[in-house]
Amino acid sequence: MTANRLAASIFSFFAASGLVCTAAYAASPVKIGLIQPLTGSVAYNGQADVNGAKLAVAVINKAGGVLGHPLELTIEDGQCNPANTVNAAEKLVQKDKVSALIGAFCSSATAAIMPVAQKYRIPLLTGVSSEADLTEKGNPWFFRAAETDQLLARSFAPTLIRTLSLKRVAYVGVNDDWGRGGVQAFQQALQAGGVQTASTDYFDHGATDFYTLLAKLRASGADGLFVAAETQDGSTLVKQLKELGLNIKVFGVGSWATSDFIDLAGPAAEGVYAAVPYASTLATPENSAFVNSYTTVYKAPPGKYGAAGYNAVEIMAAAIQRAGSTDADRIRAALLQTDYQAPNGRYRFTAKGQAYGFSLVLVQIHNKVPQVVATTTVGAPH
Template identity: 30%
Template sequence: MKKKVLCVMLTLVMTASMLAGCSGSSDSASADTIKVGVVGPFSGSSAMVGDTERKGVELAANQINEAGGINGRQIELIEEDDEQDPTTAVSAINKLVSSDNVVAAIGTVNSSCTLAMMDVTESSQIPLVTPISSGTAITDPENNYIVRIQASDELQAGAITEYAVNDLGYTRIAVMYQNDDFGTGGMEVVVNTLEEAGLEPVAVEAFDSNATDLSAQLLTIRDQDPEAIIMWTMYAAGATIAMQAQQLGIEADLMGGGGLTNAQLYELGGEATVGILNTQTFFADADQASEEAAAFITAYEEAYGETPDSNAAMAYDSMMVLAEGLEAAGDELNPDDIMAGMKAVENMPLATGTITIDENGDANRDILIIRLCEGGTYELVK
């Protein structure tokens, strides 16, 4: 009897955690709309990012539709939740492709989810535009149906390293990276960029992304007395590094990639995180922004009553780049034509800067450097 109670309880809990994120999708399809799938983490721990992603795409689609649509046809968005889980992401894209018959898709946030979806979109020849995933493997030359708006880790890691070496004139640079594909990929770019500048990192230390204590690594780094520590990780580990580095009396500048940008970085790490430099594609300051960026910021604030973040901007740009491809593909909407149209984008001024899509589908762009200030606000330093 007691065993049964236990089993029932376990089943209930597991079911509940699975049901935690169910999403609705609109099915009001009409023949002459262009259906575009949108996949994002609309529930779960990254729901905030998913939400801004959706808002960015919707803003762009609404603007396009109000301006008359694409070749006279309206864009219809169909949204699916990936719960930040690769398996769910695959089901989501499968549904969009086979039952909703979308012509193209935008998504998603987490790199492993995007990678998982790419197999489906490639075999069914559906152009996929990923707004936020930065993983190096995504713009794999083998896959012909992917475009990425986010700056790749390669681009970001190169940019922050060059900033440390060229702009700050540092020569003693240590590297810390989380011990997985994402961290190792970033670390390799940093080390290579340093090498090109004739430098060698004074220390290269790995850590487990779940690790709570990083002081052993920091102590080793401290012995080398670096001027800067470039860390390739996400905001939580970034906050840990900042706090423990402060405790150990390390005064080196801390810098890293876009994964550090998160309100939680300052909330968790407090004062210790002030001064962290990281790369970014978008900075929401209408005064310093380009004409296009300023227009986007104004429109977004009008539509949603909040300041857009880089994710919203990249999602917006994703829709805009996809629109170029759809426009070029005419009435047929042949997937190869859509891809060709997107890859023809050159020096296009958008919310996140001037973008050129290269032959692998990667957006080449200028990278911004931002600095975390007192109180958790950011300032643009480059």
């Protein structure tokens, strides 16, 4: 389906459901700027985040909007490129006059706009970027409604070691802040559990040829492969892995539990383990309602990025409502008071802006379904 046809079908659903605002209601909106990668190798995932964000806006506006006004998203394509993301943030703040920013998916891109948020004193919330140091930079305008790589590694390394009988693991990650951070976090956690490192390799976004890397993997003697990758790169890697007949246990972080990855990878997705903050198969009433709504609109169940976009908009909109104003200082103070029941748990923030209280999930892809293997909850940091 083309982007125009998809947009038309979504609009038709929203209109039929009473989720589209009238022209009179649409005056004087409360504006939130959203920066996601909509082109490039991470576009599948960025678009999923936007889909979730749009669904949240529709739900919020059907319930009366924010501060008696409709909520409006102004969306920019940051391409997961730090320079492009900074340009997008500057436009959203200076030209579009948004009251808050959400973005920017890749940790390196989010890190690039954190100084922009601080310069203009505007709240910035990411629902995706998981590089741990982001909330250690002392930026009072930055909030993260997502897990960190270390949290995932500490939570699930023991289960992976036990379930997969891991002895020697090879590590592969995309060569950016997130990929390197994910490899480092899981490598440390698995080594602490007695697992040896067979090899460590990185690839660039948009890579299409993993054969040389996989040949090295074959010679390494690894019995497990950890991968930090998003939809396009990850699906290409596992398909080439299967093509070469490598019998190795695959697990990792990224987009493994999403319908886009499962569809693109095809049979190669079978058996892959993923450590994620969200899976559509989570058994909670809030998640059942969210999955039904999302699937009705987008004809596929949500993955972690659809949930991330939905949660981020809900959290920011609720903070603006609590603030009683679009004043940035009041919104920032209201974000610190967040207590949001999401499809995947309860979100609250530490003084550093790190969310806690939500679920983390280890899943295995079986018959195209991310089946839950283990769950845990992110506790408040000590």
